[in-house]
Amino acid sequence: MAARADGASAPFLPRIARVRSRRRETHDTWSLALDAAGMAGEPGQFNMLYAFGIGEIPVSVSSDAAATGPLVHTIRAVGAVSEALAALRPGAALGLRGPFGTTWPLAEAAGGDLVIVAGGLGLAPLRGAIRRALAERGRYGRIAVLYGTRSPADILYRSEVERWRRLDVEVAVTVDHADQRWHGNVGVVTKLIGRAGFAAAHATAFVCGPEIMMRFTASALEAAGIAPARIHLSLERNMKCAVGQCGRCQFGGSLICRDGAVMRYDRVRPLLTIREL
Amino acid sequence: MAEREAEHSDDAAVINRAGVAALLQALVDSGHHLVGPTVRDGAIIYTDITGLTDLPQGWTDRQAGGSYRLERRGDAALFGYAATPQSWKRFLHLPTVRLWRAERTDDGFAISEAPEPARKIALIAARACDLQAIAIQDRVLQGGRYPDPGYAARRRDIFVVAVNCGSAGGTCFCVSMQTGPRVRSGFDLALTELIDGDRHEFLVEVGSPGGAALLAQLPRRRAGGDDVAAAAAVVARTAAAMGRAMPRPADVPALLRRNLEHPRWEAVADRCLSCANCTMVCPTCFCTSVEDTISLDGRTAERVQRWDSCFTMDFSHVHGGSVRASPRSRYRQWMTHKLSTWWEQFGTSGCVGCGRCITWCPVGIDITEEVAAIAASDGAGGARGTP
Amino acid sequence: MRTRSLDHLICEHPFFAGLAREYCELIGGCARNIRIDRGGYLFREGEPADQFFVIRHGHVVLEIVAPGKGPLRFLTLGPGDIAGVAWLVPPYRWVFDAQAVELTRALAIDAGCLRDKAEQNHDFGYELMKRFMTLLVQRLHAAQLQMLDVYGSPR
Structure with missing residues (x-):
């Protein structure tokens, strides 16, 4: 193998990637497909993306490195850097460091049912895991994808979610608010857990979304019978270096960039309810 | 620099003030930049020094919660003070580092590393707590999967002249943290300042082959049992004078x-x-x-x-x-x-x-x-x- | 025979899981089977809340209309769910509209009938209240989470 793909010898130095294509997902969210030779990332990991002269932010990997096709990052334009990245046109250059962090434990989930619960933009870090699970469908029992978001207009990867629905996957989408043009579910994502078909004793759950949503969801999954050690969350904290040296992403005894972002619920649960930790 | 533990060993020697001056000069001669203690702006700080005359001879510090001031000692001790305001961190984990530069090109931009050349530095009069702190930063900054290349380069070539503390500061608590006052590892040479009446000498212990080679160039005498005992007494006296203790x-x-x-x-x-x-x-x-x-x-x-x-x-x-x-x-x-x-x-x-x-x-x-x-x-x- | 089959449907419904046979019969005595076509309403805001619905098949959405905004939908109910809680407390009037978004089959329970039976048999009433209290606390928690708008843009 040539130089380590994650750039361990020059961890602070971005490499140049190029936008292959750009797709609008919602009013403030875009997906960029990148040409980034040799740089990818497993589902659950993240890359540091740099917009020239503006800055760098962590963005989770939304593609499946095992499949052919470009590296995909989905970016919500909410700050100077994310706005600049989301505005990049095909052919434009950006800096990329990574991949960093832990992965969704798909191998551990094999043999049992897989319950994937996403909230809002939290579907983006799970997309790669869903695609991988579908590519190796036979390794899992039932697969349920439960997705809650704000309104029908905020649904990410809309056509792809429709496509998943036609495969051997139970897909349920719910929104917090809707008008009468929406005929799908309205209500919180935890409501979908009770309706989903899975054998809790052998199920593994992946959860990603705003932290409040993950706390409610993990609690509901546990109430539904999934062991806390088989519930995995993807946490978020401020990150600058991504290599465990800037100290910003500390979460108790963990560094989210190194020990996360995907972490086991039984290990983080006591800390999730400590304010301002 | 070897990470072996030093004991008061057979290769210990005794040098005098002239020996310390020779030690510093030998380091300069071998291409090192000396970084050590000197009096500046009412404090003893670590900064670039040129030789013996820069050392804070005859000064000590009085430290308490929220308070630091210099005082004259009654002797000519070179190392008769406790912790300096700033640590060695400033020289290894720099306050400001340019990581890279990027330049626009016709089809985007290019990024290049712009490393500042690492200086070969000698740390003069590092204390036991200082060396433990460097060992801790080593773990953080170069002990993981992604070593910081700049830190590693600066760290690699340092020469450490350690000093066993001859006086404890009012806020020191290294004894309870089991990090001092005696240096145990992470140095090339370790000095213990021995002052008694007209006597002003330094027991020198060796912590690495590089330290041994340097010591061999200095005017010195072989350490006797009473020199070793005197040095041990200095450390024991300091240990007994800690200003604070971390409970359990x-x-x-x-x-x-x-x-x-x-x-x-x-x-x-x-x-x-x-x-x-x-x-x-x-x-x-x-x-x-x-x-x-x-x-x-x-x-x-x-x-x-x-x-x-x-x-x-x-x-x-x-x-x-x-x-x-x-x-x-x-x-x-x-x-x-x-x-x-x-x-x-x-x-x-x-x-x-x-x-x-x-x-x-x-x-x-x-x-x-x-x-x-x-x-x-x-x-x-x-x-x-x-x- | 018809009443007996309603008892069965009640005892088999997740909301009444574990309820004593005799209590299922008490509820069954107040129940009737209904179907509502897509677009039909189970109840409308302001009307007397004189019954509630044990959903067996299909989906119902709770909504409220604001002038100029049309119906705002905030909760979908499906098989296993109960539609309607306003019958529990005075003034027994619906606060929201409940529209079937597809063909829906449910048991409609006469609220006055059930309240009378609960008054006469407090053990039965307590069993009933425990189930409704669970439902209400779950709805309250869900409503609070929705109100927080956790997926909203941070600015």
């Missing part, structure tokens, strides 16, 4: 882990100014931020890494706001990190007992006192109300 340090990680909602955090927050002094003077605090800048013509950009502090609001910013908005949570983060979660993150304590955070806190907050207060009412602050 082995129990502290668990103590803090189970007291994250203790009312003491609120009490300390009432005093804490969130000024970040403690993090700046701490020899192990490593947190940084990066700044991305762009030239006015938009052609070039660069990234600079700077020391940062968990006491700033920006430190824990996630979109929407700061995770640690209250001073209570920021002080708790600093102290629990230092004494508790550092173990989980890096397999060691983050505190070496140097006392700098106590001396340089403008309101004199004392980390040992805060631990003692929490230990005294272990378990207070549960959300169950009081009877």
Whole structure:
């Protein structure tokens, strides 16, 4: 193998990637497909993306490195850097460091049912895991994808979610608010857990979304019978270096960039309810 | 530099003031930049020095919570002071580092590393707590999967002349942290200053082959049993004069882990100014931020890494706001990190007992006192109300 | 025979899981089977809340109309769910509209009938209240989470 793909010898130095294509997902969210030779990332990991002269932010990997096709990052334009990245046109250059962090434990989930619960933009870090699970469908029992978001207009990867629905996957989408043009579910994502078909004793759950949503969801999954050690969350904290040296992403005894972002619920649960930790 | 443990061994020698001068000159001659203690602006600081005459001869410091001042000693000791305001961190984990530069090209931009050439430096008069702090930063900055190349380059070639402390500062607590006052590893040569009447000599112990080679060039005599005993007495006297003690340090990680909602955090927050002094003077605090800048013509950009502090609001910013908005949570983060979660993150304590955070806190907050207060009412602050 | 089959349907419904046979019969005595076509309403805001619905098949959405905004939908109910809680407390009037978004089959329970039976048999009433209290606490928690707008843009 040539130089380590994650750039361990020059961890602070971005490499140049190029936008292959750009797709609008919602009013403030875009997906960029990148040409980034040799740089990818497993589902659950993240890359540091740099917009020239503006800055760098962590963005989770939304593609499946095992499949052919470009590296995909989905970016919500909410700050100077994310706005600049989301505005990049095909052919434009950006800096990329990574991949960093832990992965969704798909191998551990094999043999049992897989319950994937996403909230809002939290579907983006799970997309790669869903695609991988579908590519190796036979390794899992039932697969349920439960997705809650704000309104029908905020649904990410809309056509792809429709496509998943036609495969051997139970897909349920719910929104917090809707008008009468929406005929799908309205209500919180935890409501979908009770309706989903899975054998809790052998199920593994992946959860990603705003932290409040993950706390409610993990609690509901546990109430539904999934062991806390088989519930995995993807946490978020401020990150600058991504290599465990800037100290910003500390979460108790963990560094989210190194020990996360995907972490086991039984290990983080006591800390999730400590304010301002 | 060898990491072997030194004992008062057969290769120990005794040198005098002229020997110290020769030692410094030999280091210069072998291409080292000397960084050591000198008196400047009312404090003994570590900075570039040229030789013996720069050393703080005859000075000592008086330290207490929120207070530091220099005083004359009654003798000509070269190393008769305790912890300096700033640690060696400034020379290895630099306050500001340019990580790279980027330049616009026809089809985008290109990024190139712009490393500043690493100086070959000799640390003069590093103390036991200092060496432990360097060992801790080694773990953080070059002990993981992604070593910081700049740190590793600066670190690689240092020559360490250590000094066993001959006097304890008013805020020192290295004995309770088991990090001093005697140096045990991480040095090339270790000096113990021996002053008794007209006698002014230095026991020199060897910590590495490089140290042994340098010692061989110096005017010296072989150390006798009484020299070794005199040096041991110096260290013992210092150990007995500690200004502070960390209560039951082995129990502290668990103590803090189970007291994250203790009312003491609120009490300390009432005093804490969130000024970040403690993090700046701490020899192990490593947190940084990066700044991305762009030239006015938009052609070039660069990234600079700077020391940062968990006491700033920006430190824990996630979109929407700061995770640690209250001073209570920021002080708790600093102290629990230092004494508790550092173990989980890096397999060691983050505190070496140097006392700098106590001396340089403008309101004199004392980390040992805060631990003692929490230990005294272990378990207070549960959300169950009081009877 | 018809009443007996309603008892069965009640005892088999997840909301009444574990309820004593005799209590299922008490409820069954107040129940009737209904179907509502897509677009039909189970109840409308302001009307007397004189019954509630044990959903067996199909989906119902709770909504409220604001002038100029049309119906705002905030909760979908499906098989296993109960539609309607306003019958539990005075003034017994619906606060929202409940529209079937597809063909829906349910048991409609006469609220006055059930309240009378609960008054006469407090043990039965307590069993009933425990189930409704669970439902109400779950709805309250869900409503609070929705109100927080956790997926909203941070600015």
